[in-house]
Every structure is written in structure tokens, then in C-alpha cells.
Amino acid sequence: MGVGPGDPELLTVKALKRLNQCNSIFFTGSLIGDEIRKLIEGKRAFDTSSMTMEEIVSKIKTEVEEGMEVCVIHDGDPSIYGAISEEMFLLGKEGIETEVIPGISSFQLSASLLGIELTCPGGPQSIIITRLPYRTDYKKEILVNRDSTIIIFLSIHLVSLIQSELLKTFPADFPVAVVYRAGWHDQLILRGELKDLEKMVRENKITKTALIFVSECLRYSGKRSNLYSPNFVHSYRGSQ
Secondary structure, X not given: OEOEOOOHHHOXXXXXXXXXXXOEEEEOOOOOOHHHHHHHOOOEEEEOOOOOHHHHXXXXXXXXXXXXXXXXXXXXXXXXXXXXXXXXXXXXXXXXXXXXXXXXXXXXXXXXXXXXXXXXXXXXXXXXXXXXXXXOOOOOOOOOOOOEEEEXXXXXXXHHHHHHHHOOOOOOOOEEEEEEOOOOOOXXXXXXXXXXXXXXXXXXXXXXXXXXEEOHHHHOOOOOOOOOOOOOOEOOEOOO
């Protein structure tokens, strides 16, 4: 279940309803903030930060067998870097049915904090969510495209490598932004140019829990879209 990036007011009605129904909660303590934790006070709660997936699944199975209603909460939206594929697969092998409840992703809140549209008129019309797969079995590269808005997760600690990779595609003066701990009380929003990305991050001592945005939309020029233009005709509006 996704519980959003940290701001409890961004928890969906459905997620809050499920939290109230469940009496056994599994959460990642390093990623779930105090404001969300207040919502699970008085319930049986298990911090999965130091557990393996096998240990998590085994404990969930025990809780279910004891008649508990179990919720596994994920920061942001669980469909993005949430490890839910393996979690649901292993739970399914144990005969435990699962329901996935989406949440507001940190990239959505970050875009709002930056005050930008990720697919702005005259700018990119595609969004790439990517990461530098460090310490994984995956091919170690990020996917970038000059005509897209790039959002980089889980890689702020590798900012030097990220900057080098981005400079292969984007000019040094291309606009970038970093959003640290979106939705938390100590959130931080940084803007600058690609050539200063590493410096910006190092000066603010950011080493985790931050997103990097690379997009022409960060310097939106005011170009109009066709959608609401008086000269654009469609089935709901004639010419003016």
C-alpha cells in the first residue's frame, strides 16, 4: 500500500481506510516519517528495515495465520522501485491474497513543489523515470533523452557519475533541480544548471532520499498549448 512521500495529507482516502482496518502493519522505518507513523500507533507494527524479503513474508504469514489484518506500507507509490513484484509472488506461493493500493509518488509531489508541468507546452512530451543501478545485477546505465523530462531516483549518492552521464546528452547550462525529502518537515528544493549539479548537492550535504529533475520545463517560457487556444477547434469547442 502506498502512503505517499511523507505528508500525511497526501494519503489517499482508500489507503487511510485500509490503515484503520488493519491491526498488523509492516513498514520500512528508514523511509516512513513520523507523521505517517502516528497513524499506526496502537497497532502491531514491524519495521522491515533490517529484514530480508523471506523474513518479511514469513512474519506476514504468521500474522495472517493468527487472524490479523495485515497492511504492508510503502513510501510513495509501491509500483515504482517498491519491490512489490517479489513480495506478491512469494506471498502468493504461501496462498496469501494481496491488494495493491496506489499512492502519491515523490516525483509527483516534487513537481508540485517545483511548480512545473512535466510535459509543458513546447517542451518534452515524455517522462523518463530512471536510476543508476548501482550494486545491482542490472546493466549499470541510466536512460536519458534530450526530448524528455528525466527524473532520477535512488542515485543522489552517485551524483558525480550522474552528472557525467547527463553531460553526454545535455549541455552544461541545461536546467536541473534536486528535491530532498519531499513532503517531510525538512524538505529542500534546489535549482540550478547541470554543470553545477554535483556542487549543489555536495554543498547541501545531500546523500540520500532525493530526486534529480532534468527538464526544459524547469525554465518554461510561457508558450501556449493548443488545448485552450481560441484558434484550436475540437469536438467540444468551435472556432472563435
